[in-house]
Amino acid sequence: MKNIMKGFGVVLALVASSAYAVPTLFFDGEISFRSGFLNVDSVLTATQDIASPELIGSSFDFTALLTNVDATSSFLTIGNFGTTSVTDLTVTDGNSIELLTGNFESLQMKGGNGFGIGLVTGVINSTGGTLENEFGIGNLIAFEFNLSTTFSAEMFDSLFTGDIDGRVIGEEKINVPEPTPLALLALGLMLVGFIKHSRSAQSI
């Protein structure tokens, strides 16, 4: 009987665990830096845990303004960016529906000195679009490659271009409760059936 109760407990713990949904927008396109402004012109390549938008003809564009360059390390260069005077991020689907707009709370671009590949990370405050509530304060992560320059303290002194590939992840994981009551009912019925079976076996 103890074993049955233990098994019941383990099964219950497994069934009661929740699934998670992480709203995510994947993008791919081109990046350019000119006169202090970082511009990304890209398209949506996929989505996760949101109602699927029309990807063909979509756009995922953002811009940010360079605030300072951190070159204190001999190993890497960091460009820190801030918000612009207009909406920083605009995402629309192939039907011209505005999915998400927002402004950067922070945006950082960094890479190893001498390399033509770098990392872009940022935090976005959603301000509009049909997905505003699902993203809230989102995280952006991407890598830039095929850069026309290499990372150095002087890289932001002149124009450079390249490719970018990344995603924006929704603010927090959303609990999607499993139908725990149904699982409990099924386990309870199984237990009752087992007890009845045991008693009938004993009476024979």
Place this chain on the structure above:
Amino acid sequence: MKIKQHIKLIALSAILLIPGVSSAEIIKPALEFQDFTGDGGATLTGTTFDIDSTVFTIVTDGDAIDIDDEDFILTSTGSILGGTGSFSGSFIVGGGLLTGTFSDLTVLDLGGDGTFGGDVIYTGGSLQGALAGGRIEGFFSATLGSGGKVGEVTVVPVPAAVWLFGSGLLGLVGVARRKA
């Protein structure tokens, strides 16, 4: 006699320098992988660099071709020192799409996150025949997962006209010097 030598030099330069080669880079189309819910993402230790991600699209110029999601698994060993590491290992894309190996994957640890890149040799899969050589590049983050691209390596030819123009200038300089 000297003019003939200059002409020979110009011709030789043009033959040797065309087509010129500048650098290797990811070109499109390329397989794109990113972490989806349930993927393990990237794990970097002092001696291993592994990725558990998902291939989900083929990126082409200006568009993305959606494909069935397939596992992307990369395993490698190596060492990292002062933020820069070199790793060798292999990767496999599920669905029989692609397998490959690499011997010098450069991993840059930029402080809990970073980038990686290296040349790969395709060893199997339905896409192998279309890709003779290869390259993989991407990013990783302890908190935000990983992603990247596997694509064909290309060499970017420097326009022949540039070399012709340059060698022609050299020839003119030679002629001018001879006259002087």
